[in-house]
Amino acid sequence: MSRDLVNEMSAAQPGAEWSDPWGGGHDCWKVGGKIFALVGAQGKHVSVKTDSVETAAFLIETGVAERAPYLHRSWVALPLDSAPDELAHRIRMSYRMVRASLPKKVQATLSGS
Template identity: 60%
Template sequence: MTRSLVNQTCAALPGASHSDPWGGGHDAWKVGGKLFAVVGAVETNGVSVKCADTDTAALLIDLGRAQRAPYFHASWVRIPFGSVEDAELVERIQTSYRLIRASLPKKLQATLAPS
């Protein structure tokens, strides 16, 4: 998995938008104005995504499939490129997207393209 494949995966999700809110070359992907995936400007060899809960994040970290995502809540993990198969990383991105999208107000969800 590479940064460009992360960006392609995120761009294909309905209602996803790209930004660089902190400047410096971050790839921050949002749905409904809320982050669901981030590739950093300095540490560019992985993507940070949200997990369903802190237990899931801790399990992925304990299994060596992810690292603690710096600057994010404990339910987020950073998955280094090459640490998991591309299919698993795509699934983690899609799961993060679904979790964030589901947390949006119903009115906002209704304005987004169907997922």
């Protein structure tokens, strides 16, 4: 799995927008102004939101992910060389949770489901 493929998966989410808010080569993917996926400047992991601190802890304990630095405990960092289906699933789930948390008016302005 490469950074390019993670960016491709993230870009495919309806209403996804890319930015580099801190400069230095970060790939920050947002929906409605909120982050759902983040690849740091060093590009070894993609950080995504999980549904709970417990899910994040489980993924960390089982070796699927690491703690995502600088983010809430419900976020995890998956290595870019993780199984492609795992990465795709986690990016989609993170996107869906973040999108669902947006105000209904903002959600209505976004394309796709």
